Amino acid sequence: MRRETGRGRxxxxxxxxxxxxxATSERRESPSGTTEWLYGRNxxxxxxxxxxxxxxxxxxxxGMSRSEIVAxxxxxxxxxxxxxxxxxxxxxxxxxxxANHQGVCLLASRYPYEVLPNLxxxxxxxFYLVLDSLQDPQNLGTVLRTAEAxxxxxxxxxxxxxxxxxxxxxxxxxGAVEHLRVAQVVNLARALEELKESGVWVVGLEALPxxxxxxxxRLDGALxxxxxxxxxxxxxxxxxxxxxxxxxxxxxRVESLNASTAAAVALYEALRHRS
Numbered sequence: 001m002r003r004e005t006g007r008g009r010x011x012x013x014x015x016x017x018x019x020x021x022x023a024t025s026e027r028r029e030s031p032s033g034t035t036e037w038l039y040g041r042n043x044x045x046x047x048x049x050x051x052x053x054x055x056x057x058x059x060x061x062x063g064m065s066r067s068e069i070v071a072x073x074x075x076x077x078x079x080x081x082x083x084x085x086x087x088x089x090x091x092x093x094x095x096x097x098x099a100n101h102q103g104v105c106l107l108a109s110r111y112p113y114e115v116l117p118n119l120x121x122x123x124x125x126x127f128y129l130v131l132d133s134l135q136d137p138q139n140l141g142t143v144l145r146t147a148e149a150x151x152x153x154x155x156x157x158x159x160x161x162x163x164x165x166x167x168x169x170x171x172x173x174x175g176a177v178e179h180l181r182v183a184q185v186v187n188l189a190r191a192l193e194e195l196k197e198s199g200v201w202v203v204g205l206e207a208l209p210x211x212x213x214x215x216x217x218r219l220d221g222a223l224x225x226x227x228x229x230x231x232x233x234x235x236x237x238x239x240x241x242x243x244x245x246x247x248x249x250x251x252x253r254v255e256s257l258n259a260s261t262a263a264a265v266a267l268y269e270a271l272r273h274r275s
Contacts, residue, residue: 034110038167039092039101041069046175047108048076053178054109055082061089061103073104082106099168111165114183116191119154120198126153127274128195128224129267130202132188132234133162134259139230140165141172142260148176150271156191156224159184192224192241200224204242205266206234207256211247214266219273227263 035056038044047053058077064070077084092101119128129147134140140163147155163169164184170177185191192202203217204226219225226242228234239245248262257265 035107036110036167037095038106038108038170039096039099039104040171040175041067041073041102041104042174043167043171043178044104044106044175045069045073045076046178047106047170048073048080049175050178051080052112055080056107056109058082058084058107059092059095059105060084060086061092061101062086064089064103070104077106096167099171111170111177111182113165114154114181116156116183116185116194119156119181119183120195122153125220125222125274126200127151127222127270128153128200129155129263130188130192130224130226131155131157131162132226132238133158133229133232134227135161135163136230136259137163137166137168138172139258139260141169141174141177143227143263144169144180144182145173145176146260146264146267148173148180150267152180152267154181154183156183156185156188156195158188159186162229188235189237189241192226192238195224196241196243198222202226202241202243204228204234204239204245205248205262206239206245207247207250208245211245214246214248214269217244217246219270223270223274225263225266225270227259227266230259 038047048055055077058073060070060074074084089103092103092105095105129152131140131143134143134157144155165177165182196202200222201218202224203219206228226234226238248257248265250257
């Protein structure tokens with residue numbers, strides 16, 4: 001990710017009233033009949049806790065020590081009437097293609113994405129995280145874990161040329177994404193325009209010469225924080241929709257921060273303002 005970054009754009013007053021956006025109750029479901037194997041103890045437990053997916057089967061490695069978290073996973077699966085079976089660890093290795101499954105795999109329906117109008121129907125001052133073409137699953141999972149920790153209203157990301165919420169991302173987020181509302185959109189710039197029309201102040205994080213230090217930018221009220229991809233940062237058309245561009249000053253010798261690190265700093269700075 002390039003140096004993360006508020007400059008004002010278009011001279012618009014953030015307090016200027018904007019028209020409300022009509023919301024719908026529709027959720028964008030994954031294709032019917034499609035399933036995937038979630039793995040990792042935290043990922044599986046949080047998915048069972050969230051109860052947002054359909055669950056088909058829980059597999060546990062034979063001879064595995066029954067820790068407190070495994071006991072909870074088993075109990076929750078039984079409460080939901082999910083079949084539980086013990087299998088050889090090699091079977092789990094095969095299902096997860098050698099990933100660190102920690103002896104637990106859960107066959108579940110695909111991740112239930114929201115549609116943008118649902119996220120925009122939230123009352124009060126919403127707090128959105130907008131991810132522009134983040135492609136590394138580990139980075140995406142780490143960012144989503146932080147987003148859940150600061151209780152963002154929702155996450156918006158492009159449907160194409162970006163990482164999706166896969167089992168690897170769920171595991172990297174320690175299951176946090178199972179509690180998040182995530183919307184995929186075809187046109188991210190247009191989605192930002194819709195957010196702005198509903199009264200949301202859009203702040204991009206990018207290291208531009210005229211960007212303001214993040215701590216000098218207002219981050220309270222209805223807010224959307226935009227974070228770019230690991231290599232290219234925020235795309236030009238998306239950046240042009242930002243009301244302000246902010247940066248994280250880098251005083252050492254390195255020229256950039258990892259996308260997940262920059263996002264974590266910015267999310268907690270926003271939380272501090274909003275508290």
